[in-house]
Amino acid sequence: MATLDLSDVSVILGGETVVQSVSAHLEAGKLYVVVGPNGAGKTTLLKAMASLLRLDGGKVTLNGEDVVAMPPMRRAAHMAYLPQERSIAWDLPSVDVAALGCPHLTPELARQKAFSELQALGLQEVSDRGVFGLSGGQRARVLLARVLVSSADIYLLDEPLIALDPAWQRHVLIRLRERADEGKTVVLSLHDLHLAAQFADEILLMHRGQLVRKAGPEIVFSAKYLSEVFNLKGELNDVAGQRILRLESMPLL
Amino acid sequence: MHVSTSTLNIGLSVAIGVMVVTLMLLGDVPLSLHAWGDALVHPGSLGAEVVWGIRLPRNLTAVGVGAMLGMSGALMQGLLRNPLAEPGLLGVSAGAGLAASIAIVFGLGLIPFVVEGFAMAGATGVALLLLLFVQRFPQRQALILLGVGLSALCGALMALVFNLSPSPVTTAEILSWTMGSVQNRSWFDVLLTAFGLVVVSALSLHLGRGLRFLTLGEETARSMGVDMTRLTQTIVVGSSLLAGLAVAVAGVIGFVGLASPHLIRALGIKDPYRLIWPSALAGGLMVLIADGCVRLIPASGELRLGVLTSLIGAPLFAVLAYRSARSWMQD
Numbered sequence: 001m002a003t004l005d006l007s008d009v010s011v012i013l014g015g016e017t018v019v020q021s022v023s024a025h026l027e028a029g030k031l032y033v034v035v036g037p038n039g040a041g042k043t044t045l046l047k048a049m050a051s052l053l054r055l056d057g058g059k060v061t062l063n064g065e066d067v068v069a070m071p072p073m074r075r076a077a078h079m080a081y082l083p084q085e086r087s088i089a090w091d092l093p094s095v096d097v098a099a100l101g102c103p104h105l106t107p108e109l110a111r112q113k114a115f116s117e118l119q120a121l122g123l124q125e126v127s128d129r130g131v132f133g134l135s136g137g138q139r140a141r142v143l144l145a146r147v148l149v150s151s152a153d154i155y156l157l158d159e160p161l162i163a164l165d166p167a168w169q170r171h172v173l174i175r176l177r178e179r180a181d182e183g184k185t186v187v188l189s190l191h192d193l194h195l196a197a198q199f200a201d202e203i204l205l206m207h208r209g210q211l212v213r214k215a216g217p218e219i220v221f222s223a224k225y226l227s228e229v230f231n232l233k234g235e236l237n238d239v240a241g242q243r244i245l246r247l248e249s250m251p252l253l
Numbered sequence: 254m255h256v257s258t259s260t261l262n263i264g265l266s267v268a269i270g271v272m273v274v275t276l277m278l279l280g281d282v283p284l285s286l287h288a289w290g291d292a293l294v295h296p297g298s299l300g301a302e303v304v305w306g307i308r309l310p311r312n313l314t315a316v317g318v319g320a321m322l323g324m325s326g327a328l329m330q331g332l333l334r335n336p337l338a339e340p341g342l343l344g345v346s347a348g349a350g351l352a353a354s355i356a357i358v359f360g361l362g363l364i365p366f367v368v369e370g371f372a373m374a375g376a377t378g379v380a381l382l383l384l385l386f387v388q389r390f391p392q393r394q395a396l397i398l399l400g401v402g403l404s405a406l407c408g409a410l411m412a413l414v415f416n417l418s419p420s421p422v423t424t425a426e427i428l429s430w431t432m433g434s435v436q437n438r439s440w441f442d443v444l445l446t447a448f449g450l451v452v453v454s455a456l457s458l459h460l461g462r463g464l465r466f467l468t469l470g471e472e473t474a475r476s477m478g479v480d481m482t483r484l485t486q487t488i489v490v491g492s493s494l495l496a497g498l499a500v501a502v503a504g505v506i507g508f509v510g511l512a513s514p515h516l517i518r519a520l521g522i523k524d525p526y527r528l529i530w531p532s533a534l535a536g537g538l539m540v541l542i543a544d545g546c547v548r549l550i551p552a553s554g555e556l557r558l559g560v561l562t563s564l565i566g567a568p569l570f571a572v573l574a575y576r577s578a579r580s581w582m583q584d
Contacts, residue, residue, distance in 0.1 A: 050476050076478030083472040089334035090468050090523045100466060103477070130523070143469070 323536020
């Protein structure tokens with residue numbers, strides 16, 4: 001169980017303020033989705049949470065402890081991070097790539113755990129196959145498995161649904177939902193607002209480096225924010241207990 | 254084909270052992286197995302002189318130099334995530350070669366260990382430049398660019414040394430040195446290679462696991478607790494030490510560092526950490542066999558080791574590259 005707190009976090013990259021004074025309190029057992037148009041600062045915000053870049057202001061604390069000051073290995077034990085970069089340098093078997101997510105287990109246990117996660121992601125038949133021979137979607141799932149096997153209590157995933165077909169997108173979100181229900185803090189960035197509306201406990205709405213709103217989907221996906229931030233017309237409806245978002249484009253500004 | 258790392262390590266070690274013994278029996282003075290056994294128990298005999306004083310140190314130097322190049326290649330490829338990386342990529346070998354050629358031009362080639370010392374100094378100089386650079390710019394692309402630049406600069410300076418060298422004899426001497434050889438090497442050379450291998454093995458055991466996480470990119474590695482700057486510095490130091498010592502001991506021996514890790518990958522081991530030691534053994538075996546050929550193939554002039562390794566290594570490498578390319582296509 002872990003809580004992650006951002007207070008006044010700012011990041012400047014190449015002279016431009018990419019994340020500006022973001023403060024947020026993220027609790028265990030919840031699934032947070034970061035949304036925002038291109039260039040809103042979603043990736044930078046996730047990297048700041050994972051302590052992968054230097055903060056130009058503010059701080060990130062994990063259970064009250066400054067993340068920057070934590071020894072890298074201990075930080076890694078608390079946080080699992082999936083970057084947007086999906087390259088794999090060597091043609092390792094899928095199961096070995098997934099097993100990288102649990103370096104603290106013995107090799108046999110790690111492989112067992114990796115295999116069952118690959119199975120859950122529909123990859124049991126290719127578990128011994130080299131990753132170079134997999135399709136883009138399969139490779140994306142192998143890399144997701146690497147995070148899902150981790151015993152970390154915070155999962156940070158940057159665009160985890162890239163390259164997945166609609167069925168697998170939903171399946172992966174269900175899997176992440178389960179992890180949140182087990183008590184993990186799950187934070188992911190998404191472009192698909194429909195899925196964000198359906199699966200998130202809370203949405204972090206980023207726009208021009210600022211956290212415009214952090215609240216439930218019914219608040220964030222209001223007509224006001226949709227038009228101001230995304231230049232979209234739309235409304236969120238409750239259909240038989242499911243949140244369904246309807247979107248229409250607006251003329252380009 | 255898939256073999257476990259330990260099976261491969263044992264297999265390669267046995268092959269090296271068998272080759273070392275076989276090559277001790279063969280040569281200008283052929284020894285029977287009986288004479289060889291005799292030489293082992295009677296120091297001072299002619300056989301013992303040939304075995305202990307000439308052939309064994311030469312064979313072990315060949316193994317040591319090859320192992321250093323193979324290990325250095327595996328470390329470089331793992332760090333740079335690039336199958337084309339090799340010990341010479343960052344300019345360390347070129348720096349060692351340049352310094353050695355300067356020593357030869359100034360007529361210091363005849364004083365024992367001076368050329369070797371110069372070569373090590375040249376390698377150290379380049380390695381220090383790389384380290385200073387890594388501290389500021391730890392990104393691998395930056396490191397590759399600097400290394401290629403340094404390598405080209407040392408190459409140009411070496412051409413200048415050739416250009417200005419006082420006599421054709423000196424030029425020939427440098428040229429012959431750069432073509433690599435383990436002829437007439439002593440137990441001191443064996444010790445030097447052993448020293449390099451032990452130090453870098455210890456460094457690899459300590460930090461090499463980071464290479465595994467690096468398979469998924471620098472961000473993933475860092476998120477998994479790998480200190481990238483430290484890993485990069487350690488591997489630059491380790492790989493430079495190996496490449497510099499290899500040039501100091503045997504001159505320039507091409508392709509072994511590039512081809513060894515590929516050979517091991519072709520045998521099914523893709524993990525950049527587990528690849529380190531089998532690559533070293535494969536490199537050792539390759540240079541040992543190449544040196545055996547150099548010694549035993551009758552040629553009008555003496556065939557040079559570095560020439561032969563490149564002659565064998567380049568086509569072998571092309572075949573491996575073709576196989577890899579084909580397997581990527583099939584999948």
